[in-house]
Amino acid sequence: MSNRVRVRFAPSPTGGLHLGGVRTVLYNYLFAKKMGGDFVLRIEDTDQTRFVPGAEDYIFNCLEWCGLVPDESPKHGGAFGPYRQSERKPMYRQYAEQLVAAGKAYYAFDTPEELEAMRQQYKTPELPSPQYDHTLRLNMRNSLSLSESETKALLESGARHVIRIKMPETGTVSFTDMIRGEVSFETAVVDDKVLLKADGMPTYHLAVVVDDYLMKITHAFRGEEWLPSAPVHVLLWEYLFGKENMPQWAHLPLILGPSGKLSKRDGAKYGFPVFAMNWTDPKTGELTEGFKEKGFLPEAFINLLALLGWNDGTETELFRKEELIAAFSMERVHSGGAKFDYEKAKWFNHEWIKKASAESLISMVKEQLEKAGTTNVNDELLNKVIPLAKDRCTLLTDFVQQTQFFFESPKTWDLDAIKPKWNADKQAFFEAYIESLKTSHPTDAVTAEAQFKELAADKNIKPGELQLPLRVMLVGGKFGPPVFDILLLIGIENGVERIHSCINQLQ
C-alpha cells in the first residue's frame, strides 16, 4: 500500500497546453498505468496575477481528447485534495515558518523596487544577473541582516515580507535522476529562492515539495527546464520530510522548435500547431490552432509524442495507447532534446488514418464536411466512401476534397486541365457515352470501365485520354479515388448530369 506508484502532472492554468506539456502528461500517464499506480493532476495556480479564465477547463478538454484522463484532480476528486494549490493556501505557511525556526530560511522585507535596485547596483558585464544569495543577502533587508528586535518589530507591524530559503554557503547537493543519473550542484551558486510570497501564497518551489509530500507522490517527472532549481527542492525535502521520502525525479528532455525551446508564445508561427487543441486567449481574443482542429487523430498525436524522446528498442513506431503502456519504460527516455518535425508528425497521422476503420472515422469526416458546408451527408454512403479516400488523406481536413463530390456536384471544375486537348472527337465520345450509360446502366465499376473502354475503341480514342476528362467532369479536378468507383457511388443519373453540364461548359 505504502509503495503504490503515484505520479502527478502539475500545469499552471495560464494558457494553451503545448506539445511538451502533453508529452509530460503522457509519460506520467504511461508510467502510472504501467506500474498500476495513480495519475494525479494538480493545478499550480499560486500566481494570482497570471490567472487566465478558462485555462483549467481547457487543460481537461485536452487531456480528454488525448485519452489521458487523471485518476485524481480538481474535477475528478480524490483522497488527497484539494488539487488546486490556491485552495491549499493555508497549508504552506507552517512549513515555511518551520524552516525559519530551524535556521534554514529567513524573512526578507525587500520591496520589488529594492530588489530591482540591487540588481542594477551589482550588475556588471561579468555578472549580468546578480542573485539574491549568500554573497549579497547581508546587504539586503532580511532577518539575517537585521537585528532580532528589528525583525520582530517589522513582523509585528505587519510589514510585507517573503520567506526565502537560506542556501548553504558550502557543500553540494546531488540526486539521481532517472534519465540523467547522478546530478550535482554547488549550493553556493544557487540563489535564496523565495518560498512564501508576500501575499501568503507559496512559490512553486515550496508548493511542489509540500504537495508532492502530502499527496504521496513517488515519482516526479517534469521538463528539463526545472533542473537548475532541483537542488532547492532536494534541500527542502531534506529539511522538511527527509530525503529518503523524496520522489524519484526524472527531468524530461525539452521538445525544441525550429529555434530553441517550444514556447507557448510562439503559437502557430512555426507553420504547425504547438497546442493540443484550439486556444483562444481571453484577453486578446487571439486564436491559436491546435492539433485536433488541424486534423490530427488523438491516437496519432499521442503516438508521435511518445516517440519524441522515447523508443522501445525495436523498430516499431506505431503504438496504440495500450501498446505504449506495455512497452514504456523511463530508462529508455532520451536525455537529449528533440527538435519537433512536423513532416514526421503528419506521417504518423496518415498512418493512423489508414489504420482506422471507416466506421470509426465517419463522425469525424462528417464534421469536416459539415464545416465545409456539405450537410446532406448520408452515413451509409460515407461508410463506402471512406475506404476509398483514406489512403489519400494525411489530415482529417483532407477528407473534404477527397469525399465532398460524393455528396454534391462540384462547385467549380478544373476545365483548364481538359481544354488544351479537348476536340470535337472527344465531345462526340462523351455525348455517345452519356447515351450508352443511360441504356446500359452498369451496376459495378469493372463493367463500367469495360464499357467505357469499348466505346473508346469504337471511337478510336485511347481510353487514357478520356479518363482524365471524365474524372474532372465527375469530381471537379484531378483528384479522388478510382473514377469508375466514383461513378457507381454517385449513381449513373448523377454522373450523366455532371458529364452533360461539363460538356456544355467546354463548348
Next chain:
RNA sequence: GGCCCGUUCGUCUAAGGGCUAGGACACCACCCUUUCACGGUGGUGAUACGGGUUCGAAUCCCGUACGGGCUACCA
C-alpha cells in the same frame, strides 16, 4: 557572465568496447498506376573536434567547440 544539461544522416532515432554504423520521416530515381495516393525496389546522407584508456572505440575518461535550459515575490 555563472551554473546545469546535452551532442550518431537535414529531422526522430538503433547500436549499452568487437560487423560494410541499422531503421523511420523528408528528398531523389525506378516499378505499379495512363488523377492523386497506397504499395514495392533502390539511392543520396551521420558518430562535432582533439587527446587519452584499450588488441579494438559511436560506445569509457579528459579537454575544446557547438546547441539548449536556468539565472523573477512565473511556472
